[in-house]
Amino acid sequence: xxxxxxxxxxxxxxxxxxxxxxxxxxxxxxxxxxxxxxxxxxxxxxxxxxxxxxxxxxxxxxxxxxxxxxxxxxxxxxxxxxxxxxxxxxxxxxxxxxxxxxxxxxxxxxxxxxxxxxxxxxxxxxxxxxxxxxxxxxxxxxxxxxxxxxxxxxxxxxxxxxxxxxxxxxxxxxxxxxxxxxxxxxxxxxxxxxxxxxxxxxxxxxxxxxxxxxxxxxxxxxxxxxxxxxxxxxxxxxxxxxxxxxxxxxxxxxx
Ligand code: MG
Numbered sequence: 127x128x129x130x131x132x133x134x135x136x137x138x139x140x141x142x143x144x145x146x147x148x149x150x151x152x153x154x155x156x157x158x159x160x161x162x163x164x165x166x167x168x169x170x171x172x173x174x175x176x177x178x179x180x181x182x183x184x185x186x187x188x189x190x191x192x193x194x195x196x197x198x199x200x201x202x203x204x205x206x207x208x209x210x211x212x213x214x215x216x217x218x219x220x221x222x223x224x225x226x227x228x229x230x231x232x233x234x235x236x237x238x239x240x241x242x243x244x245x246x247x248x249x250x251x252x253x254x255x256x257x258x259x260x261x262x263x264x265x266x267x268x269x270x271x272x273x274x275x276x277x278x279x280x281x282x283x284x285x286x287x288x289x290x291x292x293x294x295x296x297x298x299x300x301x302x303x304x305x306x307x308x309x310x311x312x313x314x315x316x317x318x319x320x321x322x323x324x325x326x327x328x329x330x331x332x333x334x335x336x337x338x339x340x341x342x343x344x345x346x347x348x349x350x351x352x353x354x355x356x357x358x359x360x361x362x363x364x365x366x367x368x369x370x371x372x373x374x375x376x377x378x379x380x381x
Contacts, residue, residue, distance in 0.1 A: 190219055231302070233296040292332060
């Protein structure tokens with residue numbers, strides 16, 4: 127009889143537990159202080175001699191569609207690559223562990239929408255599977271566009287808000303310079319060391335060697351799953367705003 131009662135109580139508790147919602151992991155304050163970065167460079171940053179150039183303004187030869195590994199179908203023109211909505215995320219053919227990365231991105235002038243539906247993309251520092259699996263450094267128009275602070279540009283999505291908001295206006299090129307230390311797993315899959323990331327946004331420090339709690343998730347709590355060297359991925363978010371562009375993407379492996 128006790129077992130029956132226990133089962134009923136358990137069932138009631140499970141029923142009473144509210145389902146996890148996206149809002150549960152949104153943080154809205156404090157808002158990062160606004161910092162005006164130095165003026166944007168007139169030309170794309172050239173890569174150092176030991177860098178692997180992932181996008182030089184001309185071809186997507188280093189990239190494939192994430193979900194089926196077919197050739198990447200985003201639009202290349204005028205020295206930039208622009209998200210082609212509906213074609214899905216793209217990722218590098220090469221796999222990386224620890225690295226330094228440079229990437230330039232531009233929100234189109236005249237962007238419409240608000241919150242997360244305003245120039246949403248993302249840089250996945252390691253792609254661990256199809257879709258949005260991995261660790262996302264958010265890309266978004268955060269120039270006067272209010273959203274949850276751990277989902278604005280410069281955030282490690284739903285884990286770490288940026289230290290400050292260093293956004294440039296839509297239409298201007300912006301830069302991310304990232305130092306990524308991949309998580310380390312034991313042979314049995316246990317986490318030995320979390321991932322760490324440092325991010326400069328338009329030359330301004332916004333993430334200072336922060337530890338990640340696991341892979342990025344939209345709903346629920348981040349957690350780790352074992353993986354090795356991984357591609358770097360860019361997000362086709364699917365929000366209705368005008369898609370964003372990228373140029374000068376290069377990486378220096380540090381391991
Ligand atoms: Mg995103």
